[in-house]
Amino acid sequence: MVFRAWTQRNAMNSKRDATKKRFLATILLSSNRRWTRRDKVSRRRYVMLVLSVFTICMALLVPMFGKPGSPVTPANDGIPWASKPEEVDGSDDANKTILSIAVSMDADEYEYWKKQNQLFERSHPQISISMTNIRDKDADEARKQAVEADEPYDMMLLDNDRVREFAVQGFLLPADEVVTGDAAADQLEALTSIVKWNGSLWGVPLDSDPLLVVWQKGLLKSAGLTLPPINLQALRSMVEQLATSVPEGVSPFNLNTADAKQMIAWLGMFRENGVPAGDLSSFNLSEKQQLQYAADQGRMVYRLDPVQQKAQLMEAFQTGKLLSAVIPWSVYQSLTNDQRNLLMVSTQNGPLVRTNGRSFVLMAETEKLTEAREYINEMTMTSEQLDRYKRMNRLPSRISAMTREYEYSLITDRPPHFLVNLLGQSVQATSDPAWNERWERFSQLCAQLGGNSHSFSKAAASKFIAQWNMEPEEESDAEAPLQKSLETNT
Numbered sequence: 001m002v003f004r005a006w007t008q009r010n011a012m013n014s015k016r017d018a019t020k021k022r023f024l025a026t027i028l029l030s031s032n033r034r035w036t037r038r039d040k041v042s043r044r045r046y047v048m049l050v051l052s053v054f055t056i057c058m059a060l061l062v063p064m065f066g067k068p069g070s071p072v073t074p075a076n077d078g079i080p081w082a083s084k085p086e087e088v089d090g091s092d093d094a095n096k097t098i099l100s101i102a103v104s105m106d107a108d109e110y111e112y113w114k115k116q117n118q119l120f121e122r123s124h125p126q127i128s129i130s131m132t133n134i135r136d137k138d139a140d141e142a143r144k145q146a147v148e149a150d151e152p153y154d155m156m157l158l159d160n161d162r163v164r165e166f167a168v169q170g171f172l173l174p175a176d177e178v179v180t181g182d183a184a185a186d187q188l189e190a191l192t193s194i195v196k197w198n199g200s201l202w203g204v205p206l207d208s209d210p211l212l213v214v215w216q217k218g219l220l221k222s223a224g225l226t227l228p229p230i231n232l233q234a235l236r237s238m239v240e241q242l243a244t245s246v247p248e249g250v251s252p253f254n255l256n257t258a259d260a261k262q263m264i265a266w267l268g269m270f271r272e273n274g275v276p277a278g279d280l281s282s283f284n285l286s287e288k289q290q291l292q293y294a295a296d297q298g299r300m301v302y303r304l305d306p307v308q309q310k311a312q313l314m315e316a317f318q319t320g321k322l323l324s325a326v327i328p329w330s331v332y333q334s335l336t337n338d339q340r341n342l343l344m345v346s347t348q349n350g351p352l353v354r355t356n357g358r359s360f361v362l363m364a365e366t367e368k369l370t371e372a373r374e375y376i377n378e379m380t381m382t383s384e385q386l387d388r389y390k391r392m393n394r395l396p397s398r399i400s401a402m403t404r405e406y407e408y409s410l411i412t413d414r415p416p417h418f419l420v421n422l423l424g425q426s427v428q429a430t431s432d433p434a435w436n437e438r439w440e441r442f443s444q445l446c447a448q449l450g451g452n453s454h455s456f457s458k459a460a461a462s463k464f465i466a467q468w469n470m471e472p473e474e475e476s477d478a479e480a481p482l483q484k485s486l487e488t489n490t
Contacts, residue, residue, distance in 0.1 A: 096128040099371045102142055103157040104135045109392060120378060127371050143171065143363070152365035155372050158203065160357040161435060163195040167202040168433040173362040174200040178373050186382075186398045191357045193426040203359030204376050205397035207388065208423070211265035211354040212332055214343040215324045216317050219250060228324070228346035231270045232290055239323070246320065254302040254313060254325035255294055258451025260443040261354055262306075265326045267291075268353035269346070278353045280438040282469045295461035303452045306331050317342050328356065329419075330393035333411060340411070345418070352422055357397070386414070395419065442468065 103113065110133045117129040132153075134142040139162055146152050158166065166172050179187065179201055187205060195203035215228045220238075222245055229235040235252060242250045256262050267287050268277030276284050283291070294301055304313045306327040314335070316322035324346075332340065360376045362369065378384070385396035386404065395415055396402060402420045445467055449460060466473035 096126055097368055097371050098128045098130050099155070099368055099375060100130045100132070100146075100151070100153050101155045101157070101375075102132050102134050102139075102146070102153045104137075104139065104159075105133060105157075106135070110135075112388075112391060116379070116384075120375065124374060127374070129375070140166075147365065153363050154366035154368050155363060155375070156361050157206065157358055158361050160191065160194045160203065160205070160208075160355065160359055161439065163203040163359055163361060164197045165433045165436050166361065167197050167200075171364055172202050173364055173366070173369075174202060175204050175360075175362060175376075176201050178204050178362075178376050183377075183380075183398075186400050188397055188399060188402075188420075188423040189426055190352055190355055190423040191359070191397050194355070194357070195359050203361045204380060206358045206360060206380060207385065207392075207394040207397055208355040208357035209328050209330050209394050210352055210356060210423070211261060211326050211328055213265065213269045213324060213326055213346045214332065215346055216320065216322060217342060217344050218320060219246075219323050220344065222246070228344060231272065232286065232293060236293070242323070248321070249300060250320070251300045251302050251316070251322050252297060252324065253294070254304055254306070254316070254322060255456065256303050256305055256451050257449040257454075257456050258447055259305070260439070260446040261356070262326045263446055264442075265354045269324075269326070274353055279432070280435060280442055283465055288465055291461045291465060292458070295456050295458040298455060298457070301456060303456075305452070310334075314339055329395055333393050333415075337411075352425070355423070389415065395423070399424070 103110070105113070110131075113131060117131060121127065121129060132142075137145075139156065139158055143153065143156070143166075163172070188208075190210075191205035191208055192201060195201060195205065213228075219242060220226070220228065223238045223241045225238065229238050239250065239252045253266070255266055264277050264280070267283075267290060268274040270286070270290075273284070273287050273290070276282075276287065302313070302316060302322055302325070304316070304325075306313055306325065310331055313322070313325060313327070317325075318339075332343075332345075335343075360380070362372055366372060380397065382396070382398055382401045382404070385398055385401040388394060389396055389401070390413060399420060402415050402423075403417065404414060445464060449456065449464060454460070462473050
């Protein structure tokens with residue numbers, strides 16, 4: 001009995017011990033699991049922190065490694081060296097293309113172009129502009145000197161009268177590829193017709209300052225006319241009628257005989273004389289009669305320079321003493337509204353003899369066609385032309401610049417629409433290759449007339465006609481009869 005009781009007690013103790021062991025094991029296992037989970041979270045956070053620090057350090061160090069001039073140790077010999085970009089003469093100018101351009105203009109306009117060239121260089125860092133002002137030289141002489149010095153010009157800004165002469169002699173390249181598409185359709189015919197030759201365009205028109213014939217409206221009205229006279233016979237009749245209504249007398253025109261350009265425009269003021277005057281051909285009968293009529297008027301003819309003596313010229317118009325005059329557009333544009341309202345422009349529908357236009361030309365020696373085209377295209381944009389119009393008073397060469405949305409703007413801000421009709425037709429002068437030679441001779445003969453310092457007498461007129469036509473001087477005091485074909489102004 002005792003033994004059985006002891007055996008049962010030992011069995012119960014063993015069960016109790018086993019239960020305690022299982023309980024303790026369960027507690028330990030649970031504790032281990034919790035600590036294991038915490039360890040995993042801590043390690044993950046630690047790894048993330050280390051990676052973040054490493055990333056930040058690399059971000060700070062990488063620019064230092066790539067910075068020019070920072071020491072770099074090559075793997076072969078361990079000798080540090082400086083990594084620097086290659087320099088040529090210490091600047092980037094050696095990589096630029098120098099575009100050489102010859103122009104002829106006054107000092108104020110030249111300063112304007114230098115500033116425009118600086119703006120162009122900023123937007124085209126690969127191009128450098130070298131502009132030379134040849135104002136005191138003939139364009140051809142300047143070209144020859146540049147070629148002889150082995151520094152030929154890439155481009156020139158030429159008077160339109162000289163373009164064909166240069167083209168025929170082989171000094172230029174065609175400009176057809178520069179003026180294409182919409183740009184070609186946007187050009188004014190009066191400016192392109194004079195720079196065309198052999199089916200090609202040899203210049204890109206830039207601007208113009210045409211010579212206009214203006215008439216005093218009040219005097220036209222006093223003579224019973226609403227439009228200017230269309231020929232010399234009509235002018236004669238008008239002046240005779242005014243002589244009866246204006247006792248103090250009226251000068252039929254202002255004529256500065258020493259100014260060859262004004263003489264050409266004045267001789268071509270009537271349509272029948274437009275072409276011969278523009279071409280500088282020998283005086284025909286109608287032109288002779290016009291010159292003789294100017295001599296007949298004697299002391300009544302004004303001889304003022306429209307540019308230098310603008311105030312005196314306008315005073316003559318305002319007091320009703322002057323009927324007509326030839327003035328550049330830039331002078332007309334500079335007048336006040338009241339002064340312009342006194343005048344009527346007779347050349348609205350032609351003929352236009354003198355445009356005083358200029359064009360960019362490509363020289364045959366150039367190898368920089370791409371850069372030249374970029375320059376021409378940018379400098380002849382509508383916006384650029386309107387900017388120059390406001391500054392220089394020279395008319396744009398593009399139709400779009402003449403017809404932009406400036407309907408209510410002043411004439412100083414945009415050119416009037418009637419000029420589109422005037423410049424939209426071919427100019428009277430054809431400017432053949434020999435034109436410049438005739439121009440030089442004509443200018444010399446005009447200079448001999450003396451301008452303001454000498455009256456334009458009958459003898460001076462006869463001598464001028466004979467010298468220009470290279471024919472014997474006519475000795476006759478009788479007035480030459482007018483052509484029967486001349487029409488009167490109705």
